[in-house]
Amino acid sequence: MVTSCKGGVGKTTLTAGISTALAKMGKTVLTVDMDFGVRSLDLALGFENNICADAYDAITERCELDKTYISSPDCPNLFFTPAPAGFDNRTMDSILKEQINKYLSALKEKFDYIFLDMPAGFxxxxxxxxxxxxxxKAVIICSHSPSSVRAAEKTAFELYKFGKTPLGLVINMFNIPFVKKGYYxxxxxxxxxxxxxLMGVVPDDTVIDSIQQRGGLINCEELHSRGNTAIKNIARRINGENVSLMQSIVKTSKRSQLL
Ligand SMILES: Nc1ncnc2c1ncn2[C@@H]1O[C@H](COP(=O)(O)OP(=O)(O)OP(=O)(O)O)[C@@H](O)[C@H]1O
Ligand SMILES: [Mg+2]
Incomplete structure (x- = not known):
């Protein structure tokens, strides 16, 4: 699960980016939009116009599991299940723990990685x-401000309550000039x-923002941006590679300024 109690910190963007990077590394990856309130992973991944059953249909077994995800024409190893459109939040109470367990167990047999893009909050x-x-596994995302780091702590605390130790923390929208000036x-x-x-640091990067808005993360392979490189580094770490924190993002000679 990709989570944070704070909204707008980049959960959806990083879910899309990391799962795309892993799929391009040859892994079979499913990303599921679990944000039934405001779905947006379809936009980030460019799946907006592709139609298939949604995660609610899948969890409640209203259709066959294989019909609840579609693969990307641009990246055949990447599969996607949208959140339902126009979901009535009161229906959420009818979803049972057993249904979630059964759904996730069935998926686990089919994919190397499954990413769940979670809504903000608890x-x-x-x-x-x-x-x-x-x-x-739970990956916690936060942005660079002290209040956001504190929110990440709170998220970790909630996860511990359920017996989950977070896999790691990703600081997103890391503002390099602000660190150098001592603001952040x-x-x-x-x-x-x-x-x-700490499992990753993704710089504040306008390229990431603009391609996310255009649903282009799937094709961002060609884009040489620091944000994109950082996202790929996280995917490589998740896949077991040893990649240093700011590799190919900040020159080695300048890294000490960010400490
Ligand atoms: N590294 C980055 N650099 C610049 N902009 C970014 C970066 N990561 C995300 N953004 C931008 O921040 C905004 C919020 O991102 P996103 O929707 O992924 O957050 P979220 O945590 O999923 O939000 P929500 O809690 O509403 O689901 C988007 O406009 C996105 O393009
Ligand atoms: Mg989101």
């Missing part, structure tokens, strides 16, 4: 997914403040 969906024994905490500061292992 609502019913967070509870269902975090409490599921099938969910084995540097990397060491964040590591010291947070009880969650």
């Amino acid at each position: 609502g019913k969906m967070f509870e269902l997914v975090a409490s599921s024994p099938v969910t084995d 905490p540097g990397i060491l500061d964040i590591i010291e403040r947070s009880s969650v292992k």
Whole structure:
């Protein structure tokens, strides 16, 4: 699960980017939009006009599992299940833990990686997914401000309550000039403040923002942006590679300024 109690920190953007990168590395990856309130992963991935059953249909077994995801024409290893459109939030209470467990267990047999793009906050969906024994890893996303890092701590605390140890913390929209000027905490500061292992730093990058808005993350392979490189580095780490924190993002000689 890709989660954070804070909204707008980049959960959807990074879910799209990391899953695309892993799929391009040859892994079979499913991304599921679990944000039933405001779905947006379809936009980020460019699946907006492709139609298939949605995650609610899948969880409640209203159609066959294989019909609840579609693959990307641009990246055949990448599969996607949208959140329902116009979902009535009151229906959320009818979703049972057993249904979530069964759904996720069935998916696990089919894919190398499954990414669940979670809504902000600790609502019913967070509870269902975090409490599921099938969910084995949680990545917490936060932006660079001290309040956002604190929100990440709170998210980790909620995950611990469900017996989940977060896989790691990703600092998104890392503002390099602000660190240099001393406005925002540097990397060491964040590591010291947070009880969650830092697993990635993604720079604030207008290229990422603009291609996300155009549903172009799937084709961003060609784009040489620092944000894109950072996202690929995280995918490589998730896949077991040893990649240093700012590799190919900041010159080695300048890295000490970010600490
Ligand atoms: N590294 C980045 N650099 C610049 N802009 C970014 C970066 N990551 C995300 N953004 C932008 O930040 C905005 C919020 O991102 P996103 O929708 O992924 O957040 P979210 O956590 O999923 O939000 P929500 O809580 O509403 O689901 C988007 O406009 C996105 O393009
Ligand atoms: Mg989102």
